[in-house]
Amino acid sequence: GAVVSQHPSWVICKSGTSVKIECRSLDFQATTMFWYRQFPKQSLMLMATSNEGSKATYEQGVEKDKFLINHASLTLSTLTVTSAHPEDSSFYICSAGGLGGTEQYFGPGTRLTVT
């Protein structure tokens, strides 16, 4: 099956700094990638949809200037949390979709802790 990786798997940063999370599709070309956030004991909340070569589409209530998404190639999308605050501490998960009709494949997630 398709493999999606994320890096780093966990990160601790200080309040006010920026953190970049990478999402890679290892064995297929992902024209669309999705970024989710999950707080403890809650479900996955879609943050944005990322299409290669174009601007990301953000869900309502997600600050596009705070969560910068770049989908520079068919195998790589990045999420940058700018000026992170403790309330941004969460589990961030990406998923990738390939050719139309196939399932989305999830990365292993990145746990962000902002101190």
Next chain:
Amino acid sequence: QKEVEQNSGPLSVPEGAIASLNCTYSDRVSQSFFWYRQYSGKSPELIMSIYSNGDKEDGRFTAQLNKASQYVSLLIRDSQPSDSATYLCAVRRRTSYDKVIFGPGTSLSVIP
């Protein structure tokens, strides 16, 4: 009304029993339905996908879809302690280019 609803649980079943998980969705144009399993601290893992009305079986898992009732369920036969996890129902309109909407999840505990 939330787009995808599930009973939050926790649902407890004895080992060897059948676990039944239910999900309803509000968007009638939805065409793809998924069940994911998520262990604590891990990413969701796809268990079943179903696209047409009726039942779909895969090993101990059976997904059931009723588009008229906007209802999808997951049955787990011969439940094992390793099945203890949160089960997420997810819905998508058409292709993998469309966003997937997740339900809140049902926590399942299989008691040895």
